[in-house]
Amino acid sequence: MIRSLRLPLAVTLLATAMGAHADGIRTAPMLAHTCAGCHGTNGASAGEFMPSIAGMDKGYLYSVMSDYKSGMRPSTIMGRIMKGYTEREIWAIAGFFAAQPWTSTDRVASAKAVHQGQAIHDRLCESCHDDGGREQDDESPRLAGQWAGYTRYVLDVCRSQGERCRPPKMGTRVKALSDAEIQALASFYESEK
């Protein structure tokens, strides 16, 4: 919870330091609507490998986007894009998407994958991702109802990073998972609506 205390302060300082960017202040909808081409209208994604970001925790969205910008979080394209925004703008974008309703995918997985995924979840993930991944805060994103393709991709990247994955305790746990286990876990979360 330390992170949520430092956010507004960091935003205030950076906003002051980085004053002149565009000619004027850009509103949250103006900034956030540009994301819809890849993340869907208002952040509810229709594509397997793009996460739904509508209804995600504001602090979580802020730190993920900031980490893309700094390069702390690896990405193919998000790092390039987030470098175009000030910290104040990132905070505004996070607020816009956090205020949208969450939309789960309408897909369900096979019973076998769900059972296998649930067992892994109970053993390794439940301590931070409560209630089948429905609970969320500024450090733990909502996983329930998220596209399995995206969750699988993130777990795959985290596994290859090992201890460099953030948070490191997640890296340690994911490192031991097989491809099939990652797939089952991702399918389980997608089935939790």
Place this chain on the structure above:
Amino acid sequence: MSGITRRTFLQASGAVAAASALGLPTLSQGAESKARVVVIGGGYGGTIAAKYIRMADPSVRVTLIEKETSYISCPLSNEVLSGERDLASLTFNYRGLGKRGITVVRDEVVGIDPEKRVVKGKGKGGYPYDRLVISPGISFRWDAIRGMSEAATETIPHAWKAGPQTTLLQKQLKAMRNGGVCIIVAPPNPFRCPPGPYERAAQIALYLKHHKPKSKVLILDAKDAFSKQALFVEGWKRNYGDMIEWVSAAAGGAVEAIDPKKRVLTGSVEEFKGDVVNLIPAQKAGALAEIAGLTDASGWCPVDQQTFESKLHKDIYVIGDAAIAGALPKSGYAANTQAKVCAAAIVAALNGQPAPEPSYVNTCYSIIAPDYGISVAGVYQLKDGKIIDVPGAGGLSPANADARTRAIEVQFALGWFRNITADMFS
């Protein structure tokens, strides 16, 4: 063109009440006389302008005029040439926009009267507007290459508007002999989809590699450089060896004339003969822009880059490929981002407010092989009235990236397509 539905009316009344509560000036007392916006063209730009105006202010009456009943996406249509997908997977209808309270009319616009503010269609009567948005796409400059004409596209397809032309090119490739040469003539700048001809070369090579491996793809270019060039060259080599050859303008790639019957092209240095010739002509703004007097000497439409209002006609806005939009390329994503900036500016104007500070993004994926994708991204801002890159942002996929990066970029390309088309049609 039925009258206002009960649902639309209720939304409209609600918005008027909300606007009053916020202290915004309302245009009238009732929904009947609220502002009318007409949007012409139901593609990557027009659909988004119509939808986002309604999202920002449901009291505005929006009519979208489109001459076709369905839309076929140009982005991803190169995959039809390789056989990775069919045109049906790129085809969309307008029912989703109807559900958003937008009146969608099938009609062909024949003229615009900017004084009376009326759009004239082929159907009976006109479409009066307070603000008009046009997203007319591109048209071709047939005079740029001697011997080329619209009629010649029956044998020399451009396939630069997805549909029957795409199918024709695909058929010609299927009929081509193993060991044949497919020539792509790439157009001069500026043109729709800057990476498109080079992605097309890869998708054609994908088909040839599996079905006619002795064949070649030869790109004759009017330019000496192109979008994502180093990444394309690396990707072509890695996936198709020496199958694709690019000839720059300086090396004799600039085509001056064509004999469409013999499929012979005259370059500045030598002649080329193709078994299949895909000539992508030089381009200008869509025909409607020219008819409406919205183009300048360049053939494109000068606009205020903060609002996309035409510099030539008040209350008419031009978005998409036809607009002169600073650093933004002529891409589907750019049309989407322009449409949103334009929608916000129109809603502000209709409510008596100044145009908001704009934000623009572009992302273009190119699929070189089913597990090999690359991208370019840009973030843009308005500076002194011009759209410019935000310094330090955007750029290309890394060179010599690992296989996993190239593979996931294909998945992101497909996800992009799902989302941008959902943004347009639902």
